[in-house]
Amino acid sequence: MNAISVRGLTKRYGDLVAVNDISFEVERGECLALLGPNGAGKTTTTEVLEGFRHADSGEVRVLGVDPRHGGLDWKARLGIVLQTDRDLGDLTVREAVRHFADYFPSPRDPEEVIEAVGLGAKAKSRNDRLSGGQRRRLDVALGIVGNPELLFLDEPTTGFDPAARREFWALIELLKADGTTILLTTHYLDEAERLADRVAVIAGGRIIACDRPSQLGDRSDGIARVSWIEDGRERQSTTDSPTAYVLELAQRLGGEVPQLSVHRPTLEDTYLALIEDLPGGEP
Amino acid sequence: MNRTLYLGRKRVGIELRQFFRDRESAIFNFALPMILLVIFGSVFAEQSVGFGDVTFSQYFLAGMIASGVLYTSFQNLAIAIPMERDDGTLKRLQGLPMPKASYFLGKIGLVFVAYxxxxxxxxxxxxxxxGIDLPSSAGKWLTFAWVSVLGLLSCTLLGLAFSVVPKHGRGASAIVAPIVLVLQFTSGVFFVFNQLPTWxxxxxxxFPLxxxxxxxxxVFLPDGASAIEVSGSWQLGLCAVVLVGWTIGGFxxxxxxxxxTPRGSS
Structure with missing residues (x-):
């Protein structure tokens, strides 16, 4: 049984169709990243899966349960990291993490969780005195202290500096190694590429592409752009056999090719190309 | 049921920590009656209320204890819950394996302990x-207990209901505080009740206050002081009826x- 199974999910707010007939599956132990512009329907989709909102139509199963009827036993198997939280400001990191462990039947050790998210030195600090990145790590600590089978991460690293983001990725990889299924929403393409087994691009309420990060869109076609300087001018060419092209180029120019670069489309290039043609879609 | 009570008890602990650590709530809901008692008690220390040697400071103490019921329950919840709705507390709790009753038990526990x-x-x-003399008879303490319990219950439930009125957490105190103040002025807290206009x-x-x-x-004035009540008696039976009525209505x-969830988010 898949951890998440969505068939024909549709959600409207008045006249606005926020999510339009979406279908996807997430296997157990998999990390799926939802990418898409603001307002694409990512948060609505996750909130339906988390049970905060009810779908207008479609069939949704999360850990085998329809979220509309998900009881406390079901919730005990989930970890939810919401987008913006400013609560718990008057408690310390340690108090908050310990308190949240109380809600769950078989929680992780709160002290280990605090260490794992890198807040060991801040355990006695009041939560309203944490920096933005530290606060986000607290949210993650509260999301994982219950030892969830399925973890929802909604834009977890917004406001992190690059070093903190890399530490955070290492933490999520540990959770993945433990077999935690993860549904990640993010705006950072490098984050999706590093953490996700598969990426689903949502725009205008629909999934327009869903594949492994290395295979998304035309990335697997092997198309590469070769650029170099010839006769003092910048030249470039697109090819599906860059090695042969470069060899030929070297022969023609008689050795070292000036300013040679071979560029494969990054996930970001592919993503931007995917959403650029959509009406109203802005990256 | 056990889990509801267990988590309810845990919530009481966390609610109390947040209540007393939040400077605004600690002053506004908890310390205010003490500050007012010191000020009014000092200014009107010798002023008679029209019965024997009962002073306004004694009369005012009873009013402040009654106000304390309103502060710790109604005012506290009607301001704190809109903030919790805004800052993500309530949404986060909904995502946790917590029976909703535990949240309300936590609030009730907070109110009783704070009171x-x-x-x-x-x-x-x-x-x-x-120079207040504490009542020596068990009967008066019993009255104090049931009046407090009924008052806290009714005003807690009313606070839960009223918490939907402020649209945002930020403006909540500006809506709730004037209501409490008007009730205090008209209910015999700041003025002697029988000197107020009939309307x-x-x-x-x-209202309960x-x-x-x-x-x-x-409870806190001599027995004969019921002579300065409008009806000439303490009307404890009627008081019980009104408070039970507000408890049912509040529920x-x-x-x-x-x-x-905040209004506007379905």
């Missing part, structure tokens, strides 16, 4: 500085009106 602590300080200040007395009789102050006077209102 007991507040009354203890008020009575200590009253005895030490304003004001009638207005105040519709008037009955709470009157019942608290029956229905809270059940119908309480919201976990």
């Amino acid at each position: 007991i602590a507040q009354v203890t300080v008020l009575l200590t200040v009253g005895v030490l500085f304003f 004001m007395q009638t207005f105040a009789s519709l 008037k009955w709470l102050t009157q019942a608290m006077r029956s 229905i209102l809270a059940l119908l009106m309480f919201r976990w």
